[in-house]
């Protein structure tokens with residue numbers, strides 16, 4: 001016996017609240033309901049909003065009046081992202097999750113057994129359970145409103161805060177269904193309880209009328225029927241049957257005690273989704289895993305089970321197996337849930353699960369004398385696992401209203417604890433499968449270590465390529481062909497050389513300080529020498545056994561030092577360095593000595609440069625014979641003007657380079673090193689002079 005709209009509502013029947021405000025007639029619609037929101041009580045703050053503050057406010061336009069307090073469900077419509085993570089398809093489907101979660105909470109609390117989900121042709125989604133029904137009696141703190149209306153229109157209202165009405169619920173904020181209400185163009189609630197059927201309707205969060213007693217009924221439960229608001233989700237936004245079906249099915253797997261009936265209007269379906277299905281899985285997660293992995297060949301049969309905590313509410317259920325073949329596009333997956341709420345970003349329960357598996361496997365390795373089990377990390381255990389983990393705990397803490405991640409510390413503790421014994425038993429009970437699993441995981445660990453090593457080598461190579469020493473003035477040409485690196489002694493010479501060079505093909509690396517006496521240095525010392533390691537960096541090579549000639553970033557390496565004893569010493573050290581750490585570069589004729597002049601001889605407009613004393617004498621006896629000459633001696637490269645340096649030493653068209661070559665025999669090489677590194681600098685200088693001269697005659701570049 002249905003009552004007409006203006007029939008007495010619950011409040012007229014109830015003796016409790018007096019005087020109850022007159023119920024708003026349904027016909028007045030949402031505006032009327034909005035108008036009912038109480039205006040702020042004028043008390044103390046009034047004194048502040050006087051003339052004193054007015055000028056300031058006028059100047060900035062930002063005053064107390066700018067601070068808004070959003071009433072009722074307004075904040076949800078203004079900032080849906082805060083409550084459902086956005087307004088996209090995922091957010092849209094989150095509305096279903098909220099409503100389904102509430103029905104599941106009734107089921108998990110053992111008050112409901114059956115949930116019906118219906119998507120109809122008009123796009124309305126209905127979720128009905130046979131639980132206790134949302135209370136419809138007047139709410140003690142909200143005179144004139146039923147608990148139902150409070151639950152639907154007031155944020156942070158709910159029966160799951162104290163743990164009295166629900167033990168381990170997915171709901172905990174008292175926000176979920178009110179948010180759905182706020183974001184629905186229309187939402188209708190039907191409640192069956194206390195021998196009656198009750199109904200109340202809403203639009204965009206506003207009541208369309210008071211809760212009505214529709215008529216007597218012996219049924220129990222709650223039905224929420226709603227259609228998301230296109231103003232929020234965009235025109236044409238609609239539920240996707242496949243997605244709803246998947247969500248409903250995974251819920252059914254999570255709680256064996258529930259049966260979910262699925263119905264979808266055929267015209268809404270565009271794929272394989274069934275129009276009707278009965279979702280009931282007494283096998284729980286073990287069944288879910290079996291379905292998810294399909295035909296994939298696994299290392300062991302699944303390790304699955306369910307354990308309840310003793311003494312207090314709490315349980316964990318899991319199913320896990322491993323494969324080398326990968327599950328679909330991923331190597332592995334972990335899907336976790338808390339109180340049947342999916343936690344795609346994991347959280348403490350997943351951490352506890354991983355920890356339990358690692359510890360169990362390591363302990364088993366110890367037990368069986370498999371030392372390599374020590375290498376195992378959580379990553380090795382989980383990377384190729386297909387795992388489902390579901391926990392039930394009191395007062396869970398999640399990150400945000402969409403509950404993507406569980407943050408209760410208890411999650412980790414409980415899962416780790418409850419899983420320990422079952423996993424130990426599972427391993428020791430069947431050594432064959434335990435050994436197979438351990439071997440498989442150790443293999444993963446070893447692969448990981450190898451990958452890391454390879455990566456380190458790669459990274460080192462990459463840095464060498466990318467990170468050139470700061471003091472290198474590189475040439476612009478990228479390819480080695482036609483390029484030269486001038487190794488210059490000191491910063492001032494480096495400065496002149498930088499000005500004198502052809503930027504396109506000539507790079508300058510100034511070396512500061514004394515380089516090591518490399519003939520006697522150990523390999524380690526060599527590596528530690530900053531100047532030499534910069535040199536290797538600039539060249540793009542690794543000195544020693546890892547040297548590869550094709551890494552050389554330049555076609556020619558030119559040692560350019562002052563034409564004096566110190567310069568000769570440094571040149572000798574460098575040649576020795578090349579000889580010892582990259583002889584192939586010398587063997588292939590890639591190392592040269594620049595031959596800067598020592599003198600400038602001038603007679604009127606005529607001027608020439610002389611490399612050394614002999615050359616000077618020769619020029620004096622020929623070109624400048626009988627002329628009144630002026631002879632200048634260069635103290636170092638840094639003293640030369642850039643143009644002079646270019647002309648005499650660096651310009652490929654005019655300069656002369658001496659190629660450094662290796663003597664033919666081993667003894668001669670030893671002798672060469674001996675002489676290069678000999679104590680007497682003068683002898684070394686002479687050696688270089690001689691050899692340079694020899695090379696010059698031999699080779700013009």
Ligand SMILES: Nc1ncnc2c1ncn2[C@@H]1O[C@H](COP(=O)(O)OP(=O)(O)OP(=O)(O)O)[C@@H](O)[C@H]1O
Nearest residue numbers: 102151158159160171172173174175176177178222
């Ligand atoms: N299907 C239902 N059966 C019984 N009571 C319900 C049902 N749906 C909602 N409720 C009641 O309404 C309250 C508010 O629901 P709502 O979804 O807004 O918040 P919540 O579930 O408590 O927390 P959360 O914001 O985390 O979902 C619930 O706490 C519960 O008391």
Ligand SMILES: [Mg+2]
Nearest residue numbers: 102171176177
């Ligand atoms: Mg909820």
Ligand SMILES: [Mg+2]
Nearest residue numbers: 157174175178
């Ligand atoms: Mg609420």
